[in-house]
Amino acid sequence: EVQLVESGGGLVQPGRSLKLSCAASGFTFSNYYMAWVRQAPKKGLEWVATISTSGSRTYYPDSVKGRFTISRDNAKSSLYLQMNSLKSEDTATYYCARQYSSYRPLDYWGQGVMVTVSS
Amino acid sequence: DVVLTQSPATLSVTPGERISLSCRASESVDTYLHWYQQKPNESPRLLIKYASQSISGIPSRFSGSGSGTDFTLSINGVELEDLSIYYCQQGNSLPYTFGAGTKLELK
Numbered sequence: 001e002v003q004l005v006e007s008g009g010g011l012v013q014p015g016r017s018l019k020l021s022c023a024a025s026g027f028t029f030s031n032y033y034m035a036w037v038r039q040a041p042k043k044g045l046e047w048v049a050t051i052s053t054s055g056s057r058t059y060y061p062d063s064v065k066g067r068f069t070i071s072r073d074n075a076k077s078s079l080y081l082q083m084n085s086l087k088s089e090d091t092a093t094y095y096c097a098r099q100y101s102s103y104r105p106l107d108y109w110g111q112g113v114m115v116t117v118s119s
Numbered sequence: 120d121v122v123l124t125q126s127p128a129t130l131s132v133t134p135g136e137r138i139s140l141s142c143r144a145s146e147s148v149d150t151y152l153h154w155y156q157q158k159p160n161e162s163p164r165l166l167i168k169y170a171s172q173s174i175s176g177i178p179s180r181f182s183g184s185g186s187g188t189d190f191t192l193s194i195n196g197v198e199l200e201d202l203s204i205y206y207c208q209q210g211n212s213l214p215y216t217f218g219a220g221t222k223l224e225l226k
């Protein structure tokens with residue numbers, strides 16, 4: 001059974017940093033692209049980042065480019081999201097999701113982790 | 120960026136009826152259009168991929184159609200467990216984008 005379990009969320013002040021983790025199991029992690037998607041409270045879904053199988057290619061929307069960094073450790077079957085210079089508008093539930101390759105659908109999602117950016 | 124416009128924003132339904140939800144793209148996304156269901160307080164779940172391809176484990180009452188800029192998600196015989204928010208997402212070009220969602224509520 002595919003499982004994705006996020007951790008690392010919490011309350012953080014504007015301008016500070018936070019790192020999210022996602023532990024994957026039930027599939028060969030190194031064979032899949034992975035992604036982060038967020039959802040602000042009572043709002044819709046927003047794609048945040050995607051990383052290739054080896055980690056050599058990463059993709060971001062303009063809203064987080066230069067502030068967020070996606071990375072992975074295939075030996076640990078783990079995905080990460082380093083978030084720097086956080087803003088109040090980054091407040092959201094962050095989901096880790098599996099993606100077979102670039103442009104493919106997000107076929108499994110974690111339960112999400114809440115990040116609140118507030119002073 | 121590709122803008123996805125979903126309509127209606129909210130749809131009031133009666134169990135058993137057939138319904139259709141619309142997703143319109145601001146430019147062609149070929150068939151790189153996927154549908155997700157998000158039940159209250161749950162994570163999204165992939166419902167339909169590449170506009171019309173079914174997903175293992177998803178009830179057969181869900182179907183998708185369309186290509187280019189106009190897409191439809193149909194539910195043939197709505198059930199109470201289908202009361203959710205439905206999102207479309209395009210994977211044709213970066214950045215990946217989602218529609219704002221259609222919420223199904225009980226009439």
